[in-house]
Amino acid sequence: MKKREVQASVKDERLVKKRRDQMIKGAVTLFIEKGFHRTTTREIAKASGFSIGTLYEYIRTKEDVLYLVCDSIYDQVSDRLQKDLDTSCGTLESLKTGIADYFRVVDELQDEVLVMYQEVKSLSKDALPYVLKKEIEMVGMFEQIISRCVENKELELTEDQIKMSAHNIFVQGQMWAFRRWSLKKMYSLEDYIQLQTELLIQGMRRAETLISNI
Amino acid sequence: MKKREVQASVKDERLVKKRRDQMIKGAVTLFIEKGFHRTTTREIAKASGFSIGTLYEYIRTKEDVLYLVCDSIYDQVSDRLQKDLDTSCGTLESLKTGIADYFRVVDELQDEVLVMYQEVKSLSKDALPYVLKKEIEMVGMFEQIISRCVENKELELTEDQIKMSAHNIFVQGQMWAFRRWSLKKMYSLEDYIQLQTELLIQGMRRAETLISNI
Amino acid sequence: MKKREVQASVKDERLVKKRRDQMIKGAVTLFIEKGFHRTTTREIAKASGFSIGTLYEYIRTKEDVLYLVCDSIYDQVSDRLQKDLDTSCGTLESLKTGIADYFRVVDELQDEVLVMYQEVKSLSKDALPYVLKKEIEMVGMFEQIISRCVENKELELTEDQIKMSAHNIFVQGQMWAFRRWSLKKMYSLEDYIQLQTELLIQGMRRAETLISNI
């Protein structure tokens, strides 16, 4: 599945990229502050540094802005994960690094991640699949990292358990952004990473024990 | 902290309760279908079975409806959890029952839970704390159930680990509603309950091992 | 074919009728002055004596106003014609009366008729047929009046000639509104009626002569 094209009236591709970057940056701030629905297109234009007319030279509907924002955030997180996947070698250590790295990106982009999760549902039936696909891909990356550990006999897990574990890692990462108001009272990022990594990995190792006990 | 009062013009308390129940029922359906922002007050009035004028006899702003809805959903989930807490006796078995029960309510109310999580951020600074408090209470219930196991020597966990585990249980429950489009492809509710319970509890038991190793 | 329904949010039918009459009156004046496209909905609302919000309680789109206006004008002209048709008795005299009456309504409603002809094309594919049908009905009334003369041996015309003559009467009436800037320099309404009636009726009688000569 290719990226969904957002139509622009302006032809100069380089300019389109530049203006859209301005736009995403401006919009994220506003979405964080007041949410997608309470943000007006005029505000987005202003925050992006151009007029309302110019805004509409680069998108067709307000929803396009949301799509662009979500897409960009996913890309950022996804890129970082990809790097870990590329260097993962099937050791538990590389899995831990992957998890820690992922949690750290989420921490850096916590506002963005938050916005994305609170607003995706506002995407039309049209754009939603493109965004959800990105998510599936990311969970898939964790599956691969774990799979390598399994192949490498570092872990012994069924397919189902691999999937669920990957899913859990993904979710616990998001939670750091999602429930920070509650979590940050108790833990620093590094504490959280360590605790969750323990719980996650020990969970997996136990699962493996259980299997061997059957 | 007491419940936030939503002002009504009508005095008869019994009537207020009745009308608001109609309202919540109608509104939830609409919020599930189109989200809070895309639902109009007229639609809410219609779905509730009375006129727009009457609607405003029982609330003051549209946001009040959202608050009422969120509050009601939390109450439902919370009530069920409370029962488990009341009967929990410090055995691992009662913890497992608590988890399973919680996951099942979430499954029953999955649409409602979803709506709530997607829309809470639309609550004003004013109403938000009242809702978040409910959430803290619920996590607190799990903490208590786990604590009893610890007191009972069924588990050996630090305060931090108790808190984090309670938090994780809570989150994994929500995930069943949140990510069902992805999870339901792989697991039935009962599968999910079993797998997550294993991962969660084994995670805790391992953590306990780790501590003893220090 | 029934009238096209223009949806109103307001339920009181009597009120709907009243407000729409206000609306039509206000809109016609504006359309005459600046045309449909150059007239804004706000102006229509103001000219109708209510707010923009109220306007939209009685219509759904700006085009609805145009449809209402066109429909109303046709109805007025058509009603008058219907009376003449009802009393027509197959004499040349009653045909002349019909023509004269028709020309006089057109004169009274000249602004309205003008507007209608300049703006119908702005009606959507959806509404157009309903308006054109009205026109066909009106031409049909003239056909009937002429047919009665033919049955009565006052005129001797083929079906085609009846149709064309009816059409010509209809068109010459419109022309009085359409080209008044040019015609009024030369003729008073009564002059125009007399001259056109002569040309039209003598045309028919000649046509009859021609047939008999074949």
Place this chain on the structure above:
Amino acid sequence: MKKREVQASVKDERLVKKRRDQMIKGAVTLFIEKGFHRTTTREIAKASGFSIGTLYEYIRTKEDVLYLVCDSIYDQVSDRLQKDLDTSCGTLESLKTGIADYFRVVDELQDEVLVMYQEVKSLSKDALPYVLKKEIEMVGMFEQIISRCVENKELELTEDQIKMSAHNIFVQGQMWAFRRWSLKKMYSLEDYIQLQTELLIQGMRRAETLISNI
């Protein structure tokens, strides 16, 4: 009265003519399809084969395009009529030829004629007279052709009757374009020409009889 000047920034007259021809051709198609108001200047530029910037090198406002289009259509019809006038010799035959020729141009340019009549009212107070003048000229040509017949004793009509007859011919021509949706169901172009010519000329001849009878 001279032609209204439409200002161009470009000096090269030949180029101006060429670009404007492209423009008129592109614009007519669009106006036929969606009307003047619903056509954007961007669309006109595109249909003309150049950029929006270039478009504005050859006109000053969107309305200029409409004026140019109307002017061009009138010129085409008018040119054809002029030829008939030049060769008219005062016989009924040449009158008939004139009528038939005129009806045929209207048929060829029916879309254009239609557009013109539906959109002239959109011309500003400034441009309108220039267009109406063209129309008066054209009616004048018919007056002249008829007058020659009168001078030639082929017809015996008062000045008023000549004017009205010329006017009627002109109008019936337009009607072929205007009401083709209704007329084409009944007649072919040639049928229409024959029938109308009969009615028109016989009308005139009768009128002449009537006069002599007074």
Place this chain on the structure above:
DNA sequence: GATGAATGAGTTTTCATTCAT
């Protein structure tokens, strides 16, 4: 207590026109 007509501020989007390149 219930109703629903009235309100108008606020929203998204379009598009004629300009002007630097």
Place this chain on the structure above:
DNA sequence: AATGAATGAAAACTCATTCAT
């Protein structure tokens, strides 16, 4: 001469809220 990105005024339409009945 040609281009097309930038502009912002203006347009249609929505909807939470009020208040007279």
